Amino acid sequence: MSDPETRFGKYETAWCPGCGDFMVLKALKKALFEADLHPHQILLTSGIGQAAKMPQYLHCNMFNGLHGRSIPPAIGAKLANPELIVIAVSGDGCIYGEGGNHLMAAIRRNPDITVLVCNNMVYGLTKGQASPTSFQGFKTKAQPRGAPWQAFNPIAFAVSMECSFVARGYAGEVDHLAALIKEAVSHRGLALVDILQPCVTFNHVNTYRWFKERCYLLPSGYDPSSWEEAMNIAREDMEERIALGVIFKKEMPTFEERFPQLAQGPVAGRARVGPEIASVLSEFEI
Amino acid sequence: MLKSNKIIDILIGGEAGQGLATVGSLLARSLASRGYEILATQTYLSRIRGGHNTYQIRAGLSSPRSPGEDFDLILALDRETIPLHGHRLESGGLVIGDQEIVDASLAGTMAVPFREMGPSRTMNVSALGVLTHVAGLPLDVVESEVRWAFSKAGGKILDDNVAALRAGYGWAEKQDKGRRGLPPPGRKKKRMLMTGNDAIALGALASGLKFCAYYPMTPATSIVLAVTRFSEAMGCVVEQAEDEISAVNMAVGASFAGAPSLVATSGGGFALMTEGVSLAGMTETPIVIAVAQRPGPATGLPTRTEQADLNLVLYAGHGEFPRAVLTPTSVEECFLATKRAFYLSEKYQTPVFVLTDQHLADSLATIPPLPAETGDAGPATADPAEVQAPYRRYALTQDGISPRLLPGFSHHLVRADSDEHNEEGVIEEDPANRILMHEKRLRKGAGMEQEVMEPHLHGGEGFQTLLVCWGSSRGAVEDCIDHLRSEGIMASSLSLPQVWPLPKSALAKWTQKAEKVIFVEGNATGQLARLVRAETGIESHGMITRYDGLALTTGYIVNALKGMI
Ligand SMILES: Cc1ncc(C[n+]2csc(CCOP(=O)(O)OP(=O)(O)O)c2C)c(N)n1
Ligand code: SF4
Numbered sequence: 001m002s003d004p005e006t007r008f009g010k011y012e013t014a015w016c017p018g019c020g021d022f023m024v025l026k027a028l029k030k031a032l033f034e035a036d037l038h039p040h041q042i043l044l045t046s047g048i049g050q051a052a053k054m055p056q057y058l059h060c061n062m063f064n065g066l067h068g069r070s071i072p073p074a075i076g077a078k079l080a081n082p083e084l085i086v087i088a089v090s091g092d093g094c095i096y097g098e099g100g101n102h103l104m105a106a107i108r109r110n111p112d113i114t115v116l117v118c119n120n121m122v123y124g125l126t127k128g129q130a131s132p133t134s135f136q137g138f139k140t141k142a143q144p145r146g147a148p149w150q151a152f153n154p155i156a157f158a159v160s161m162e163c164s165f166v167a168r169g170y171a172g173e174v175d176h177l178a179a180l181i182k183e184a185v186s187h188r189g190l191a192l193v194d195i196l197q198p199c200v201t202f203n204h205v206n207t208y209r210w211f212k213e214r215c216y217l218l219p220s221g222y223d224p225s226s227w228e229e230a231m232n233i234a235r236e237d238m239e240e241r242i243a244l245g246v247i248f249k250k251e252m253p254t255f256e257e258r259f260p261q262l263a264q265g266p267v268a269g270r271a272r273v274g275p276e277i278a279s280v281l282s283e284f285e286i
Numbered sequence: 287m288l289k290s291n292k293i294i295d296i297l298i299g300g301e302a303g304q305g306l307a308t309v310g311s312l313l314a315r316s317l318a319s320r321g322y323e324i325l326a327t328q329t330y331l332s333r334i335r336g337g338h339n340t341y342q343i344r345a346g347l348s349s350p351r352s353p354g355e356d357f358d359l360i361l362a363l364d365r366e367t368i369p370l371h372g373h374r375l376e377s378g379g380l381v382i383g384d385q386e387i388v389d390a391s392l393a394g395t396m397a398v399p400f401r402e403m404g405p406s407r408t409m410n411v412s413a414l415g416v417l418t419h420v421a422g423l424p425l426d427v428v429e430s431e432v433r434w435a436f437s438k439a440g441g442k443i444l445d446d447n448v449a450a451l452r453a454g455y456g457w458a459e460k461q462d463k464g465r466r467g468l469p470p471p472g473r474k475k476k477r478m479l480m481t482g483n484d485a486i487a488l489g490a491l492a493s494g495l496k497f498c499a500y501y502p503m504t505p506a507t508s509i510v511l512a513v514t515r516f517s518e519a520m521g522c523v524v525e526q527a528e529d530e531i532s533a534v535n536m537a538v539g540a541s542f543a544g545a546p547s548l549v550a551t552s553g554g555g556f557a558l559m560t561e562g563v564s565l566a567g568m569t570e571t572p573i574v575i576a577v578a579q580r581p582g583p584a585t586g587l588p589t590r591t592e593q594a595d596l597n598l599v600l601y602a603g604h605g606e607f608p609r610a611v612l613t614p615t616s617v618e619e620c621f622l623a624t625k626r627a628f629y630l631s632e633k634y635q636t637p638v639f640v641l642t643d644q645h646l647a648d649s650l651a652t653i654p655p656l657p658a659e660t661g662d663a664g665p666a667t668a669d670p671a672e673v674q675a676p677y678r679r680y681a682l683t684q685d686g687i688s689p690r691l692l693p694g695f696s697h698h699l700v701r702a703d704s705d706e707h708n709e710e711g712v713i714e715e716d717p718a719n720r721i722l723m724h725e726k727r728l729r730k731g732a733g734m735e736q737e738v739m740e741p742h743l744h745g746g747e748g749f750q751t752l753l754v755c756w757g758s759s760r761g762a763v764e765d766c767i768d769h770l771r772s773e774g775i776m777a778s779s780l781s782l783p784q785v786w787p788l789p790k791s792a793l794a795k796w797t798q799k800a801e802k803v804i805f806v807e808g809n810a811t812g813q814l815a816r817l818v819r820a821e822t823g824i825e826s827h828g829m830i831t832r833y834d835g836l837a838l839t840t841g842y843i844v845n846a847l848k849g850m851i
Contacts, residue, residue: 014713268496268540273494284480
């Protein structure tokens with residue numbers, strides 16, 4: 001199995017030709033291949049949306065759940081079986097909007113999972129309404145006067161909470177994105193990768209060209225361990241310039257390590273009721 | 287009127303923060319460890335301080351089924367107890383209270399100089415000392431419970447409480463108000479003492495529970511507290527989620543990965559979980575959902591009881607998928623029904639409910655010892671070596687149950703999907719496939735119909751009137767039947783420990799024999815009665831409902847029956 005597509009498959013998709021999701025999928029396969037991972041070791045969870053269909057198109061274990069809920073099943077599965085490589089992948093509406101509370105709580109827990117957000121700054125599957133990351137003033141059929149809200153800044157949000165690993169990639173830079181995803185997957189702790197993903201059908205503002213004009217790679221001397229530096233990068237005006245790369249990194253104990261129950265390996269598949277039950281019950285004897 | 291002389295009823299009333307539950311549970315434990323069978327229930331308000339709460343204990347030589355309504359002993363820790371409950375004193379009963387609260391000149395009253403017995407924070411334990419003497423309990427039995435309860439605190443706190451207990455007991459010994467105790471118990475049998483919620487937690491742990499997620503909500507929280515207490519010993523991961531939506535989705539994810547999973551909540555929290563229930567139905571992921579009801583709508587009466595979420599649990603979750611709803615009728619059955627719930631949910635790969643209410647959740651009772659069975663519990667999985675690749679997670683089978691594999695345990699890939707899917711779990715919108723998959727899932731419901739928990743018939747097979755109830759009201763209904771029969775009225779009762787799938791044949795068999803079928807429910811609209819009529823055509827001839835936030839009691843039912851039969 002000498003290349004990503006042989007190992008992780010090639011499927012027909014329901015995406016529009018030219019959609020940035022194709023490149024994200026390509027980068028994801030490449031990253032997993034280069035990390036020397038095999039399909040049965042990986043669990044991809046997702047919510048609902050265009051990006052959330054990604055697990056359908058990748059040969060591995062899959063839990064395709066509910067809109068907004070890609071992260072909770074990922075955490076549940078990771079706690080049940082920490083040996084699984086767990087990756088949640090969904091759109092910006094799904095993860096930053098409907099499921100925002102789960103992202104916030106996940107950052108506080110720091111499970112060893114990866115969260116990939118295909119951020120097309122619009123709701124794709126429901127046909128073009130403004131999303132949490134749409135710019136203020138972004139005009140849609142549903143927001144004819146333009147989105148009235150301030151755009152959500154996922155990088156600033158995650159960095160401010162000292163999320164263990166915060167990166168931004170761009171679908172138009174597949175190799176760079178693949179390297180980022182590979183690093184995110186091997187990072188111990190919660191790794192958030194916000195992936196700028198052009199939607200050719202519903203977002204005519206943030207186009208390939210628009211991104212190309214603004215994206216730049218963080219210089220090799222950039223130090224992701226500095227929170228202040230990371231906050232400065234996070235707060236750069238996206239209309240002006242957009243940094244790509246690992247923006248913030250902090251090593252911390254993982255969530256799973258806090259459970260002594262998991263010290264002897266996964267609780268999944270270990271559903272034997274041992275002799276301990278007798279002493280548990282005996283505590284209620286009178 | 288409804289009570290044998292082999293039973294004693296004790297009521298303790300007081301404000302939250304006065305140590306009412308401490309005295310109550312110490313007395314309950316003492317009575318149980320002395321060898322009596324007990325049932326203790328609580329009413330409390332949704333506040334940490336103040337308000338008027340009660341703790342009541344019924345003790346006897348045989349197991350009490352339902353709480354008492356008239357009391358042999360009333361302990362007033364606050365000024366409201368006597369105006370609120372004084373009229374419920376049995377003739378010959380005794381009221382005990384601080385001398386500033388009760389009138390010493392009245393007969394049947396003990397005015398206690400608590401202030402002379404120690405600091406005010408141990409007043410509750412002095413009161414326990416008085417009760418110990420009056421209830422005819424040996425001081426050493428109660429003292430060892432007090433020592434057990436305060437052993438962690440130790441030091442001066444322990445010493446002060448023991449001294450307070452002895453002071454109360456010593457004072458009561460010198461009074462000439464007599465004792466109101468029970469006849470001594472026979473040889474002590476091995477038993478257990480626990481609440482309904484404890485029994486649910488133990489049932490889950492005894493079923494191989496490996497993952498539990500929750501968001502705190504009265505009256506369900508103590509299920510999770512009990513699981514947490516034993517989680518490390520039993521290798522079960524417990525997580526307080528950010529909300530109920532996350533709790534249920536985490537549990538579904540954990541169960542998908544191979545950990546038998548439980549979530550516990552009450553109506554409002556469960557309402558938030560409903561999309562997740564549907565997800566479990568569609569992805570065919572086993573999950574057990576414990577719902578302890580309290581009165582709604584909305585926040586309702588957070589600490590009171592009601593049986594008004596049957597409809598919610600029956601129909602929660604969009605779309606059609608199979609489920610089972612177990613409604614344990616006693617503390618012991620909370621254990622059995624929870625084990626059953628895990629068995630059904632693992633076997634049929636679908637959500638199963640354990641539906642109780644605050645009354646049962648908080649009921650503390652002596653029960654026969656629970657069996658400590660070891661061995662393999664779920665998940666029921668196939669042998670990967672015998673499965674052909676590509677593995678079909680949703681293989682079409684006759685009984686609708688597809689062989690289950692766990693992700694990561696073999697080279698087979700496990701693909702679950704909340705979209706409609708084909709046998710391999712791939713999104714598939716084709717109508718013909720939809721019909722196949724929908725029918726496959728529903729066939730599992732037909733399987734569950736073949737193995738329902740049978741209803742409990744009480745009173746005998748000859749009757750004119752049949753009372754039908756579900757869940758926690760069984761005890762009160764059965765005590766009511768005994769009372770009616772003692773008056774020559776031919777009535778029996780049918781109590782349902784499972785309402786879905788409905789035990790249709792038992793319902794048909796017994797209601798046919800009745801001249802009158804009367805449903806007894808802790809709600810206003812008769813939710814079980816409507817379900818039974820819709821499913822079987824069986825009509826009720828009357829309905830006894832209660833929705834004031836309190837549990838159905840024997841006296842309440844007997845009163846309501848007047849004029850009906
Ligand atoms: C509970 C719920 N609410 C709404 C929807 C409808 N819905 C499906 S996808 C989606 C938004 C998709 O946007 P995004 O997450 O950004 O993903 P994209 O399609 O752009 O990749 C919505 C609102 C749903 N499926 N479930
Ligand atoms: S709608 Fe946009 S996001 Fe969805 S597939 Fe088409 S281009 Fe991609």
